[in-house]
Amino acid sequence: MSVIEINSLTKHFSGKKFSGEKIKALEKVSFNVGNGEIFGLLGPNGAGKTTLVKILLGITFATEGTAKLFDKPVTNVSVKKKVGYLPENHRFPNYLTGEQVIDYFGKLSGLKKSDLDKTTYKYLKMVGMDEWGTTKIKKYSKGMMQRLGLAQAMISNPDLIFLDEPTDGVDPIGRKEIRDVLLDLKSQGKTIFLNSHLLSEIELICDKVAILNKGELVKVGSVEDITSTGNKYIFTTGDLPEEIMNKVLSEYKGTLHGKNEFECTINTLEEVNVIVDYLRSQKILIHGFSKEKNSLESMFINLIEQKN
Amino acid sequence: MVLYAFIKGVFREALAKRILITIFGFFSVLIVLFVFAITNSTVEGLQLMLESGSAGGLKEAVLTFESYIVSGIPMFMLVASMLIITSSFIPDMLKKGHIDLLLSKPISRTKIVIGHFLAGTLLVLVSFTFLLGSIWILVSAKTGYWNVSFLYSILWFTAIFSILYSAVMLIGFLSRSTILTIMINMLLFFPTTFLLYLANTYFQSDQKGIVFGPVAEALLKFFYNILPKAWDLQDVCAQYVTQTPVTNTMPIISSVLFMCVMLSLNIWYFNKKDY
Numbered sequence: 001m002s003v004i005e006i007n008s009l010t011k012h013f014s015g016k017k018f019s020g021e022k023i024k025a026l027e028k029v030s031f032n033v034g035n036g037e038i039f040g041l042l043g044p045n046g047a048g049k050t051t052l053v054k055i056l057l058g059i060t061f062a063t064e065g066t067a068k069l070f071d072k073p074v075t076n077v078s079v080k081k082k083v084g085y086l087p088e089n090h091r092f093p094n095y096l097t098g099e100q101v102i103d104y105f106g107k108l109s110g111l112k113k114s115d116l117d118k119t120t121y122k123y124l125k126m127v128g129m130d131e132w133g134t135t136k137i138k139k140y141s142k143g144m145m146q147r148l149g150l151a152q153a154m155i156s157n158p159d160l161i162f163l164d165e166p167t168d169g170v171d172p173i174g175r176k177e178i179r180d181v182l183l184d185l186k187s188q189g190k191t192i193f194l195n196s197h198l199l200s201e202i203e204l205i206c207d208k209v210a211i212l213n214k215g216e217l218v219k220v221g222s223v224e225d226i227t228s229t230g231n232k233y234i235f236t237t238g239d240l241p242e243e244i245m246n247k248v249l250s251e252y253k254g255t256l257h258g259k260n261e262f263e264c265t266i267n268t269l270e271e272v273n274v275i276v277d278y279l280r281s282q283k284i285l286i287h288g289f290s291k292e293k294n295s296l297e298s299m300f301i302n303l304i305e306q307k308n
Numbered sequence: 309m310v311l312y313a314f315i316k317g318v319f320r321e322a323l324a325k326r327i328l329i330t331i332f333g334f335f336s337v338l339i340v341l342f343v344f345a346i347t348n349s350t351v352e353g354l355q356l357m358l359e360s361g362s363a364g365g366l367k368e369a370v371l372t373f374e375s376y377i378v379s380g381i382p383m384f385m386l387v388a389s390m391l392i393i394t395s396s397f398i399p400d401m402l403k404k405g406h407i408d409l410l411l412s413k414p415i416s417r418t419k420i421v422i423g424h425f426l427a428g429t430l431l432v433l434v435s436f437t438f439l440l441g442s443i444w445i446l447v448s449a450k451t452g453y454w455n456v457s458f459l460y461s462i463l464w465f466t467a468i469f470s471i472l473y474s475a476v477m478l479i480g481f482l483s484r485s486t487i488l489t490i491m492i493n494m495l496l497f498f499p500t501t502f503l504l505y506l507a508n509t510y511f512q513s514d515q516k517g518i519v520f521g522p523v524a525e526a527l528l529k530f531f532y533n534i535l536p537k538a539w540d541l542q543d544v545c546a547q548y549v550t551q552t553p554v555t556n557t558m559p560i561i562s563s564v565l566f567m568c569v570m571l572s573l574n575i576w577y578f579n580k581k582d583y
């Protein structure tokens with residue numbers, strides 16, 4: 001079952017006053033997010049990521065198209081009981097303590113006081129903020145605010161969590177901790193929708209990603225699909241004699257990277273094995289071979305550059 | 309439940325921003341000044357009447373005194389200051405980073421508007437109960453005549469506040485700025501209603517010192533009729549307090565209508581707006 005269903009979603013903002021110009025924040029975007037997935041939405045600044053999340057949460061309204069959460073239209077308020085949200089640049093009322101922030105937004109999510117008494121510190125502990133619960137949040141650092149925001153997003157034990165740049169301003173250890181929290185949530189069967197620029201991070205935890213550029217969906221698929229570059233294999237071997245190098249070049253259409261490495265574009269696994277057999281028959285020592293992967297980052301940069 | 313949490317949140321905001329304490333501090337000062345006033349010679353006439361008069365005279369004197377309190381400009385200024393204080397509520401809620409989170413919660417936009425309206429009204433109800441209740445006790449204890457009708461004024465002034473607050477909220481939603489909201493109210497909205505009140509009183513009197521053209525007169529009357537009538541409501545309040553029959557219910561009906569229209573506009577506008 002799809003938790004999120006988006007169908008040719010379009011959002012135009014009015015641009016400069018009286019110019020009649022339109023800002024196309026989203027242009028016919030369609031995709032689904034399945035139950036239990038960690039879904040990453042990528043894109044350069046101004047691509048429309050935040051706008052998309054806001055439409056899904058009923059904060060902004062779509063110009064055209066439909067969006068559904070749990071099979072219900074996003075305008076249905078009761079659906080939001082099952083949803084948690086960490087906005088980008090969130091600003092909690094700064095006269096509250098961390099504990100009171102959780103309490104206030106928990107109650108707005110429909111939780112009772114008795115539930116909150118039990119869970120507030122559980123979640124604060126999860127994000128490493130339990131010692132700060134009774135401190136006013138105006139004394140928090142940026143990363144601490146972000147952690148509190150994450151606890152806030154999880155407080156109602158939602159089935160679906162939207163996180164807009166959750167690791168923004170968080171130190172590397174904190175980022176690792178947040179990743180662990182997210183993986184833990186996934187293991188509980190929650191669906192997580194992540195907006196981020198940190199591609200290495202997305203690569204580490206996301207099952208599926210979508211790439212947005214200037215409001216248009218450029219690509220959507222599993223991280224595997226997006227980063228694998230056709231069927232390129234890299235072989236590292238012992239020193240290759242001249243004749244073998246020639247054979248690799250002519251017969252297997254390879255590219256040499258010096259004496260000990262070459263790459264080949266290969267269509268079937270059988271062909272990979274043929275090369276292995278050949279090398280072994282020539283008593284060449286194979287140090288290793290691997291299917292080449294693009295990093296998500298280089299892939300992303302290529303795609304966006306192509307589009308522009 | 310969620311609505312209750314929301315209203316509590318608005319109250320907590322008022323507490324945290326020291327709005328409640330400011331109101332109560334200010335009102336306490338007013339009450340102390342009032343104590344001086346009634347033990348002083350400023351109301352000598354009243355005191356003389358009290359000391360000499362029969363029971364009827366005493367009642368008369370207290371009612372007159374109390375009606376002065378509720379129909380005077382100072383009470384309107386208090387309502388206006390409450391409106392200034394609450395002007396920040398809507399613009400503060402609409403700040404980026406807060407409104408997004410609020411709207412992602414399972415509370416409808418309509419409930420948010422109603423919650424804000426109720427919270428503001430409740431805040432003012434509590435404050436006016438403190439102020440007018442204290443004044444009532446002081447006057448009654450001093451004179452020995454306990455005019456329970458005076459307590460109606462608490463509800464009247466809270467109602468006057470709510471009627472005007474519905475418009476202040478709308479200006480807050482449209483301008484998204486506290487300063488603009490206050491300016492528009494102080495420079496445009498309140499003065500207009502006051503001038504219209506004066507114009508209407510003038511039209512109803514016999515004097516025809518200044519002559520308005522028929523078009524101007526019709527226009528003034530039209531705006532007088534559609535806008536809320538805080539000043540007339542104060543007069544009606546005085547009638548309640550002095551236990552005299554209310555002569556004109558039109559201001560009540562039209563002001564309540566105005567409030568309903570304003571609230572609907574608030575709800576309509578907030579429901580269609582992107583944040």
Ligand SMILES: Nc1ncnc2c1ncn2[C@@H]1O[C@H](COP(=O)(O)OP(=O)(O)OP(=O)(O)O)[C@@H](O)[C@H]1O
Pocket residue numbers: 013014023024025043044045046047048049050051052088582583
């Ligand atoms: N309220 C608004 N009014 C007008 N234009 C807007 C509004 N909100 C967003 N936009 C425009 O829509 C486009 C997409 O913005 P959005 O905030 O969704 O980008 P983003 O992908 O989240 O960027 P970032 O990575 O910087 O957070 C931008 O061009 C932005 O200027």
Ligand SMILES: [Mg+2]
Pocket residue numbers: 049050051088164
């Ligand atoms: Mg964004």
